[in-house]
Amino acid sequence: MDFNDSPEEAAFREQAKTWLANAAAKHQGSGGGRRPNTPEHMAAAKAWQAEKAGAGFACITWPKEWGGGGGTALQQVIFNQEEAKAGVNYGYFTIGLGMCVPTVMAFANDETKQRFVGPAVKGEEIWCQLFSEPAGGSDVAAARTKAVRDGDEWVINGQKVWTTGAQYCDYGIVLVRTDPDVPKHKGLTMFWIDMHDPGVEVRPIHQMSGGSEFNEVYFTDLRVKDSQRLGEVGAGWKVALVTLMNERLAVGGSSGPNYNEIMKLARELRGVDGPAIKDAAFRERLADWYVQSEGLKFTRFRTMTALSRGQTPGPESSIGKIIAANQMQDLGNVGMEMEDQYGIITDPKLSPMEAAFQQSLMWAPGLRIAGGTDEILKNIIAERVLGLPGDVRVDKDVAFKDMPTGR
Numbered sequence: 001m002d003f004n005d006s007p008e009e010a011a012f013r014e015q016a017k018t019w020l021a022n023a024a025a026k027h028q029g030s031g032g033g034r035r036p037n038t039p040e041h042m043a044a045a046k047a048w049q050a051e052k053a054g055a056g057f058a059c060i061t062w063p064k065e066w067g068g069g070g071g072t073a074l075q076q077v078i079f080n081q082e083e084a085k086a087g088v089n090y091g092y093f094t095i096g097l098g099m100c101v102p103t104v105m106a107f108a109n110d111e112t113k114q115r116f117v118g119p120a121v122k123g124e125e126i127w128c129q130l131f132s133e134p135a136g137g138s139d140v141a142a143a144r145t146k147a148v149r150d151g152d153e154w155v156i157n158g159q160k161v162w163t164t165g166a167q168y169c170d171y172g173i174v175l176v177r178t179d180p181d182v183p184k185h186k187g188l189t190m191f192w193i194d195m196h197d198p199g200v201e202v203r204p205i206h207q208m209s210g211g212s213e214f215n216e217v218y219f220t221d222l223r224v225k226d227s228q229r230l231g232e233v234g235a236g237w238k239v240a241l242v243t244l245m246n247e248r249l250a251v252g253g254s255s256g257p258n259y260n261e262i263m264k265l266a267r268e269l270r271g272v273d274g275p276a277i278k279d280a281a282f283r284e285r286l287a288d289w290y291v292q293s294e295g296l297k298f299t300r301f302r303t304m305t306a307l308s309r310g311q312t313p314g315p316e317s318s319i320g321k322i323i324a325a326n327q328m329q330d331l332g333n334v335g336m337e338m339e340d341q342y343g344i345i346t347d348p349k350l351s352p353m354e355a356a357f358q359q360s361l362m363w364a365p366g367l368r369i370a371g372g373t374d375e376i377l378k379n380i381i382a383e384r385v386l387g388l389p390g391d392v393r394v395d396k397d398v399a400f401k402d403m404p405t406g407r
């Protein structure tokens, strides 16, 4: 494992820091604010993405001819680290640029790539991922939304759910069933779609945080051209795997307060028996969070070392998400308890640390599900890291139409 930047990596870090210091200072007060999904926040996010694209810092690993930076995966990691430190972070483009557009680049024809990749890099158009359905989330291959061929077009009917950002996205990639007579993994096909088509209805889901980050999406006789197909007919699972591999890497990290910040709060807040930092039970938990954080840091170093050597990171990114999401939930819980009656206040102007612990508590359950639930990640770690026997799969050779549905 290599803990230090190589001379080239250190030079790139300096270059990124210098650019970020100037650009972030100019960007401050551009109307972004802290509340996502407002028109002002979206406009600020698009302006920031365009700024990064202009400087070659958007999609650093993508070829320059597609609007990327022509750099390495490690440079992207370094830039992400410095961007987070500079405090300019927008989530609107993560799914599109991290998962959907790479899938388009891998499977679409040249005309489609020419039309869509550039505007996505510059933040002019945003993409969403339409995989999960009421009957298939962890088991994405159980998708029931169907597409039936009609000449040079396909007609799509069905429902997706938990589609992040569908309400503001311009385009999406959708996994549909095109052949129910073969086993579930073999009868799927992927298409890109226009989210503004009248055949697409987006219904936001109201969350406990007060926001609506994800949606139900209904398709009623949505017509798409065969040229919108990504990959071969029936090869949608192979295409989806490319998207999902990128997803695990993209959602590996987490934001929110860390053990240092809760330690600071524990020193400042006074309970009836004095500050929480004096409490033995709290100190024990603090020690656990410290150990977990160090473990996470070294696991990330391992990923960075693999990237630095031009290798692909392995299933260990599953370890990162499982620990980080659970720790985030734990920290949110304890932080709110320590704040006592102020713990129930979510207004960032009134609550200690701008309600960071409240935000963590409400966001962490979602992070434990998105991009693979805790249980699914444990299965991956068991099978692919520890080499334990595989999960039992009873429907591998059964035609999709013959699978029991409970109806």
Ligand SMILES: Cc1cc2nc3c(=O)[nH]c(=O)nc-3n(C[C@H](O)[C@H](O)[C@H](O)COP(=O)(O)OP(=O)(O)OC[C@H]3O[C@@H](n4cnc5c(N)ncnc54)[C@H](O)[C@@H]3O)c2cc1C
Binding pocket: 095, 128, 129, 130, 131, 132, 133, 134, 135, 136, 137, 138, 139, 161, 162, 163, 164, 165, 214, 365, 366, 367, 369, 370, 371, 372, 373, 374, 375, 376, 379, 391
């Ligand atoms: C914040 C957030 C954003 C999301 N954004 C998107 C998006 O943009 N696009 C999209 O398509 N989807 C999105 N999703 C959906 C997400 O991919 C699914 O919620 C997730 O895959 C789990 O599927 P499910 O909700 O259907 O749960 P299920 O698969 O029904 O799981 C229910 C429970 O059963 C357990 N379980 C299931 N299978 C197994 C197994 N084999 N072994 C052991 N336990 C098992 C699970 O761990 C879970 O506890 C998002 C979810 C969240 C929380």
